[in-house]
Amino acid sequence: MTQYLAAFVVGGLFALVGQLLFDLTNLSPGHVLSGFTALGGILAGLGLYDPLIKFAGAGATMPISSFGNSLAKGAIMEASKDGVVGVLTGMFELTSAGITAAIVIGFLASLVFNPKA
Amino acid sequence: MSTNQQVSPEQRRYQALAKKHTPKPPVLRHAVAAFIAGGLVSVVGQFLTNLYARLLHLTPDKAGNPAVATMILIGALLTGFGVYDRLARLAGAGLAVPVTGFANSIVAEALEFKREGLIYGVGGRMFTLAGAVIVYGVVTAFFVGLFKALVK
């Protein structure tokens, strides 16, 4: 139960910060979400995102910052084995499930659905 | 966005006047709605993560992948049925920040431009919005990884 509570609060806080950026600045959704993703990558570099996932579970894996974290983590992991080349080969190591799912599902959805009249 | 234009005193005066007459968004109501929606999405994600961990005998770490993929599917379906934009009007960032929002941006583009054909419409437009997220995620990760590889 505490696991779900932590997920709810942390996931909610990510959204809350995003909302405040939408409402209190002139940043567009594109700016804010790109920023979140970049932030996830930076937190991964500082070794902070994994502890957050340990604490909040899906509260940290569901926000888009998790995508940035996974990209960076993949790059760092391969880099520790293969050096600089690993940065290139490891980039999509952990995110390929999400990206593949997004592309395939997006494509299939466009075949099935139409924009609402 | 470039901000290198000259602003005349007349423009500056009007900008101030327009600002006075432009309504503020209901920040508190939006914030509460975003918090609850973002929290609920994460709770669903947690439930899926636990479910996959149990069913597929995965570590919680690994179970996150199918959970994310499932959330993308859910986001895509809600977009296809024309529900996601309505919910997001209420939930704001609560449905923009989670990966379901990423799926929504991809499917919304693909649907909207399918009438321009499968190549330039669906294929070309799919990442019009989501592309920025991927680009800045990858560029950040590249430099973070490079730094780690060189500095270690």
Added chain:
Amino acid sequence: MASGATLRARPAPRRIGKQTVQFENPPAIIATGTVVGPLEGKGPLGHLFDHVTEDELVGQKSFERAEQMMLQNAAYTALNKAGLTPEDMDYMLSGDLLNQLITSSFSALAVGVPVFGLYGACATSAEGLGLGAMLLDGGFANYVMVATASHNRTAERQYRYPNEYGFQRKPHAQRTATAAGAAILARSGEGPRVTIATTGKVVDRGIKDPYNVGAAMAPAAASTILTHLQDTGRRPQDYDLIATGDLALYGHRLLVELGRTEGGIDLEPVLDDCGLMLYGQDQEVGAGASGSGCSAAVTFASILKDMRDGRYKRVLVAATGALHSPCSFQQGEYIPTICHAVSLEV
């Protein structure tokens, strides 16, 4: 040199003031046709429009096609009501919001009338009425059709986001109306007359936010309305109604304030806005309506009817347009805006 001097010695006979022309034989608006979308049909003016579509697609394969069908339908409705055929039309003046005016061109292709394409964004209705009246009063035509349309779904995907994208509208955002209007202007005939036209200058007062077009356009409205009053020697109270075309709630308030501060006049008693008339307060459309079809449909269906019914004798339609493109605002440019005004009288 001599001919230049002669030209200067003979001022254009129908020009008054800086930006205004007064017609010798004011053309009459003899018939109109209006078609609106489902949400507009549920609004307070819903019963006044000739056709209300069942959905936004109107049985077509794309929203762009739907917009064209609505404009053609409005044109044919106006022709039917006037008892005229496309062959009777000397010119069609048509504009819309879509890139390269595709709605206007495909509709003109279908109707088959010689056409001038206009781009005045949401100011197209008044721009067309003014130019059409010039063609008629100048003796270049007997009948001119003025037509314009906008469509919520086509505008959303061109200017903003795909329709199914989930984002929160700002409270000052306006909704592009799904609406088409056509009017037939004639040298002679029954109907409210276009007596005076004031052409607007492009105005930029430093507003960048493409969701805040009402605020961006209010200075253009102020500029054209004040110039019109100066050129004609009229006062606001000489009009029963000054109808701006889609400043919506916050732009409307800004115009009232600009009238006071910049013109020293109180426009409020006679001022209303097409963007505020189209939707009801419970329709959740933000600050109000926008789109070139908005001022056309409201003017042609509601204001002209009130004039024929004797409720108004003299109305100034001051349609406002935001002339930015997705390219210009992404490059950080301010929003250029315009307002054209025509005086309608019975």
